[in-house]
Amino acid sequence: MALPDGISRETFLREYWQQRPLLMRQALPPASLPLEADELAGLACEEAFESRLIIERGPQDWELRHGPFTTDDFATLPEAQWTLLVQDVDKYLPGAARLLEAFDFVPTWRIDDIMVSYASDRGGVGPHSDAYDVFLMQGPGRRRWRLSFHDYDDKDLIPGLEQRILSHFETDQEWVLEAGDVLYLPPGVAHWGVAEGPCMTYSLGFRAPSQQELAADWFQHLVSLTSLERLGDPRDLASDRLAELTVGLHRNAAALMAALPGPESEEFRIWLGCYLTEPKPQFQILPTDDSWDSQRLENWLAQGSDLVRHPFARLAWSPLSGNRIAMFCQGEERLLPERARPLVRLVSERRRLPAAELAGLMRSVPDVHALLLDLLNDGILEAGAKECCNGKLNR
Numbered sequence: 532m533a534l535p536d537g538i539s540r541e542t543f544l545r546e547y548w549q550q551r552p553l554l555m556r557q558a559l560p561p562a563s564l565p566l567e568a569d570e571l572a573g574l575a576c577e578e579a580f581e582s583r584l585i586i587e588r589g590p591q592d593w594e595l596r597h598g599p600f601t602t603d604d605f606a607t608l609p610e611a612q613w614t615l616l617v618q619d620v621d622k623y624l625p626g627a628a629r630l631l632e633a634f635d636f637v638p639t640w641r642i643d644d645i646m647v648s649y650a651s652d653r654g655g656v657g658p659h660s661d662a663y664d665v666f667l668m669q670g671p672g673r674r675r676w677r678l679s680f681h682d683y684d685d686k687d688l689i690p691g692l693e694q695r696i697l698s699h700f701e702t703d704q705e706w707v708l709e710a711g712d713v714l715y716l717p718p719g720v721a722h723w724g725v726a727e728g729p730c731m732t733y734s735l736g737f738r739a740p741s742q743q744e745l746a747a748d749w750f751q752h753l754v755s756l757t758s759l760e761r762l763g764d765p766r767d768l769a770s771d772r773l774a775e776l777t778v779g780l781h782r783n784a785a786a787l788m789a790a791l792p793g794p795e796s797e798e799f800r801i802w803l804g805c806y807l808t809e810p811k812p813q814f815q816i817l818p819t820d821d822s823w824d825s826q827r828l829e830n831w832l833a834q835g836s837d838l839v840r841h842p843f844a845r846l847a848w849s850p851l852s853g854n855r856i857a858m859f860c861q862g863e864e865r866l867l868p869e870r871a872r873p874l875v876r877l878v879s880e881r882r883r884l885p886a887a888e889l890a891g892l893m894r895s896v897p898d899v900h901a902l903l904l905d906l907l908n909d910g911i912l913e914a915g916a917k918e919c920c921n922g923k924l925n926r
Contacts (some may be wrong), residue, residue, distance in 0.1 A: 532555070532558045532559055532633035532634065532713065533555070533557065533558050533559075534558070534636075535553070535555055535556075536838075538553070540636035543636060543637075543724075544636065546635070547634055547646060547715065547717075548637065548717070548853070549664060549717045549718060550717055551717060552678060552704070552714065552715060552716050552717065552720055553714075553715045554706055554708075554712070554715075555712065555713040555714070555715070556711075556712050556716050557711045557712060558633075558711065558713040559630075559633060559668060559711050559713060560815065561670070561671070561710035563629070563633075564630075564668060564669075564670040564671070564710070564711075564729065564731070564733055565628060566620070566624070566626065566627065566647055566670070567848050568639055568649045568729070571615060571617055571620075571649050571731070572605055572615065572649070573774075574617050574620065574623075575598045575599065575600050575615055575617050576598070576599050576601060576602070577599060578598050578599050579615070579623070579813075580598065580617050580619065580620075581598070581600065581616065581618040581886075582597070582598030582599065582600065582615065582616065582617045582618070582622075583595060583615070583616045584596040584598070584600065584604070584608075584613060584614070584615055584616075585594065585613065585614045585616070585656050585657070585694065586609065586612065586613040587612040587613070587653075587655070587657070588612075589652070591689055591698065593657060593689070593692055593694060593696055595692070595693050595694050598617075608822065609651075609652050610650075610651065610652075611652045611653045611654065612651065612652075612653045612654050612655075613650070613651050613654050614648055614650040614651070614654040614655060614656055614726075615648060615649045615650075615747035616646055616647070616648045616656070617646065617647050617648070618644055618646050618690075619644040619645070619811075619814075620644075620645050620646065620647045621644060621645040621842060622644070622814060622842050623842070627645050627647065628645075628842050628882070630668070630733065630735070631645070631882065632882060632883075634666065634735060635779060635880075637664075637737075637766075637876075639846075639847070639879065639880055640807050640808065640845070640846075641664070641737040641738055641739070642735070642737060642738075643663075643736045643737055643738045644707075644735075644736055644750060645733055645734065645735050645736075646733075646734040646736060647670075647732070647733050647734075648731065648732050648734065649729070649730075649731050649820055650665045650672075650674070650724075650726035650729065650730055650731075650732070651726065651728060651729055652726060652727070652728050653725060653726060653727075654725070654726045655674075655709075655723065655724050655725045655726065656678070656694065656696075656724070657694065657696035657723065657762070658695070658696065658697040658700035658721060658722070658723035659694075659695055659696055659722070659723075660683060660695060660697075660719055660720060660721040660722070660916075661716070661718060661719075661723065661736075662718055662719070662739055662741075663736060663737045663738065663739035664714055664715070664716070664717055664736075664737045664739070665710070665715075665716050665735065665736050665737070666714070666715050666716075666732055666734070666735040667713065667714040667715075667716065667724070667732055667733075667734055668712075668713050668731075668732065668733040668734070668735065668903075669708040669709060669711065669712045669713070669714075669730070669732055670710060670730065670733055671710055671729075671730060671731050672710070672726065672727075672728055672729055672730025672731060673707055673708065673709050673726070673727040673728060673730055674707070674708050674725065674726050674727065674730050674732060675705065675707045675708075675724070675725050675726075675727055676705070676706050676707075676708060676714055676722060676723070676724045677700070677702040677704070677705045677722065677723045677724075677725075678702070678703055678704040678705070678716075678722050679700055679701050679703050679720075679721040679722070680703045680720065680721075681701050681703075681719055681721065683697055687699065687871070689847055697721065698807055698878070700721065700723055700890065702714060702723075706911065707727065717731070718739060722781065722851050737837055738807070740806075740807075742783075745806070748802075748806055748910060749794075749799070749802060749806075750837055751795060752802050753791055753828060756791060756792065756798070757791065757884070759913070762783060762784055763783055764780070764783075765777055765778075765779025765780045765782065765783050765812055767779035767780075768780055783910065795905065797851055797852060800849055800851070800857070801849075801851075801857055801864050804848075804849050804857055804859035804864060805859055805862050805863060805864055806862070807845075807847060807859070808845040808846060808847050808859040808860060808861060808862055809845070809861070810843060810845050810861035810862065814843040815843070815861070816841050816843050816844060816861060816909070816910040816911060817910055817917065818908060818909050818910050819907065819908055819910045819913075820908075821905055822908055823907040823908055824904070825900065825904065828900070828903060828904060828907065828914040829893075831886070831914065832886045832889055832890045832893070833890070834887050835874075835887070836886055836914065837883055837884055837885055837886050837915030838883075838884045838886075838903075838907070838912045838913065838914065838915050839882060839883050839884065839911075839913050839914075839915050840878065840881075840882045840883075840884075840911065840912060841910055841911055841912070841913055843861075844860065844861065844911050845860070845861060845862075846858070846859065846860045846878060846911075847879055848857045848872075848875045848876065848878040848879050850869075851866070853868065854868065854869045855869060856868075856869055856871065856872055858871075858875045858878075858879070859876055859898050860906075860911055861911070865902075865905075867898070867902070868898060870896055870897060870898065871898050871899065871902060873892055873896060874889075874892050874896065874902060874903070875902075876898045877889075877892070878906065878911075878912070883915065884912070884915075889903065919925060
């Protein structure tokens with residue numbers, strides 16, 4: 532993706548990421564946003580895709596419908612002021628998945644999905660704010676975006692709607708995006724996009740778990756680590772204060788709880804990696820039926836054929852103590868020696884793994900061979916000819 536003049540990848544992360552919006556004119560070739568409106572409607576008719584229709588019937592009157600839809604649903608829509616949205620298009624369509632390669636300057640473990648929307652004239656989803664970062668990529672057509680830097684909360688929402696739409700909106704900035712333009716918005720910036728004629732927009736969304744979500748999962752994990760050791764009575768018991776919860780008792784209870792790992796522990800680091808790479812339930816990856824062995828892998832790379840990550844795969848890694856690293860994939864950890872770091876970084880940060888680079892790592896780094904075979908047979912990596920996804924659903 533072409534960042535504006537004077538803004539490097541490092542500048543973007545330092546000065547814009549999660550801080551302020553950035554409009555990038557002609558940042559992507561319009562041809563890289565190839566999906567047609569009829570194709571998007573076809574996806575919305577399939578059960579595998581999460582899809583929605585949002586219809587604006589008046590300033591405070593919105594209707595939300597959930598897919599899958601039928602051709603009759605589309606035939607009865609009004610001429611204007613409606614939007615179709617389809618989630619996770621990148622998981623199944625190679626053309627959409629390749630867009631992710633344009634955003635190689637933001638944290639890969641945060642990436643959630645690419646949502647594609649089609650809006651009729653004056654269509655939109657209403658003024659709202661998101662709790663996560665988003666890149667809005669304009670496909671065919673034009674959309675007017677209004678931004679508001681005011682603080683909104685639940686009392687500013689239209690009551691009684693499933694969608695979180697603001698009842699009022701104060702515009703601070705306004706742009707019209709055309710095909711190839713990209714608008715970055717950090718969390719919490721309220722925005723309102725309205726189509727000027729029919730248009731399509733690709734939205735790259737990111738994960739941003741709340742404190743409540745993190746705590747719920749971490750505390751549940753802590754429970755799994757507990758023992759049956761019981762709280763003992765302290766030495767400062769007194770016969771004349773038998774109902775008192777003494778200082779000694781509090782210390783004993785604290786010591787019992789302190790034996791569990793805390794947020795500075797390696798246990799927490801491993802749990803966090805597993806939590807952040809846990810896929811949505813529908814995007815689990817099944818082991819391959821077509822097993823790989825050493826000879827097949829060596830032959831594949833020797834002929835210059837690449838490997839690719841399965842489009843459902845979520846990966847990250849973290850350094851550990853004792854000259855080790857942890858590779859996280861689909862909510863599970865693999866503990867590896869430090870020397871495996873070059874391969875782990877390559878697999879975690881890139882979606883296409885060049886044959887020459889993999890062959891070089893296999894020659895110079897022990898354990899690479901075995902790890903590659905494990906990832907191939909677990910379905911995390913695939914033969915490069917497939918590029919992204921073979922269209923089969925993993926259930």
